[in-house]
Amino acid sequence: MPELPEVETTRRGLAPHVVGRHVVTVTVRQPRLRWPVTPQLARDLPGRRIDALTRRAKYLLLAAGDGHLLMHLGMSGRLRIVPTDTPAGLHDHLDIRLDSGQVMRLNDPRRFGCALWLQHPPDEHALIAGLGPEPLSPEFSGDWLYARSRGRRAAVKVFIMDAANVVGVGNIYASEALFEAGIHPSRPAGRIGRVRYARLAAAIKQTLARAIDAGGTTLRDYIGVDGGTGWFQLSLAVYGREGQPCPRDATSVRRRIIGQRSTFFCPRCQI
Template sequence: MPELPEVETTRRGVAPHVIGRRVERVIVREPRLRWPVSPALAETLPGRRIDDVSRRAKYLLFAAGDGHLMLHLGMSGRLRVVPAGLAPESHDHLDIVLDSGQALRFHDPRRFGSAFWLTGEPETYPLLAGLGPEPLSDAFDGDWLHARSRGRRAPVKAFLMDSRIVVGVGNIYACEALHMAGIHPARPAGRISRARYTALAEAVRAVLADAIAAGGTTLRDYVGVDGGTGWFQLRLAVYGKAGEPCPRGCGPVRRRVIGQRSTFFCPVCQR
């Protein structure tokens, strides 16, 4: 599933091709995504110029006048910039045709992605309202995590993956950040000190920044805008490495299910 680094890599890849371009038409080949594609998208977006491309959590926001096209890649979706006349392949469900002769093409084999036309401020939309801070923003730090964790008995890994606490820290990156910070993923969130949460917030930032620089992590169906793959999987310390030595030389990495997700950690250096 594309996570925050993959979505941010996608944003950076498509932005130079779409910002300042006018939409000529919208082609909806398959409206049955996770939620049906509204007819308002094809009726309203043509003729508008795309002014900016931003990201909130794992949603891409294309600003166009007084509205936004909001896209979510779902489990297997990806965006490509292709010649507008290129014949669609199977699962190419949506084209945003631009005045440059190119098209922003949405490909989604599992159809768990979504495309919405939003009016008003995106932050007020139900899917975005109530989300926690961005992990790379100034609003996210150890003090925030410490304050929100008081009294919580849930494992810190589940706490870290709660989008109401912080957005975009998926399973892979939670495992890696907890290992970097030396925190056991099953430790109750409310029993971690402010100093250790400061270390964890810094680890989250470092892991995500490194993953973005590497173009994301290639797992299962994800590929980037240019058809290439991310390289962060070559730098993973513990994720998917059960039975292999901890990079710190402690002993073998273990796997455990926490919150119905496979969790990888070192039982020696993570306390």
């Protein structure tokens, strides 16, 4: 599943092609995504100017006048910019044709993504209203994590993957940030002190920033706007490295299921 770095990489790749352009037509070939694509999208979006393309958590928000298109890539979705005459493939479900002669095209083999046309502020939508702070924003800090974690018995890895506490820390990046902070992923969130949470918040910021700079992580499905893959997988310290030596102390990296997800860690340097 594309995580925050992959979605941010997609946003940065799309923005120069779409912002400031007018929508000519919208073609919906398959409306049955995770939630139905309503007819209002093809009716209301054409003729509007795209004012901005932003990101909230793993959602992309295309602002067009008083409306917003909220998009999620689901498990295997991708957005590309292609020439208008590019034939549509089997899983190309949505085209937004621009006045530049290009098309923003959604490809989603598993159909777990979404394209929702909103005519009210996006922050009021149920998918966004309850989200925690952006991890790269000033609002996110060790003090925030410390305050949110008091009394929590859940494993810290589960805690930081909860979007109500901080958005966008997916499975790969949670394992990597906890390794950088030297915190065992199964330690109860409420038993971690303020100083260690400051270290963890810094590790989350650093890990995600590095992943964005590398264009995200390609392990299975993710492909960028330009058809290329992300490169952060070449820098992974523990994720997917079960049985291989820890880059700090050469202890074998272990794997454990925490919160129903595979979790990778060093049993010696993460306590």
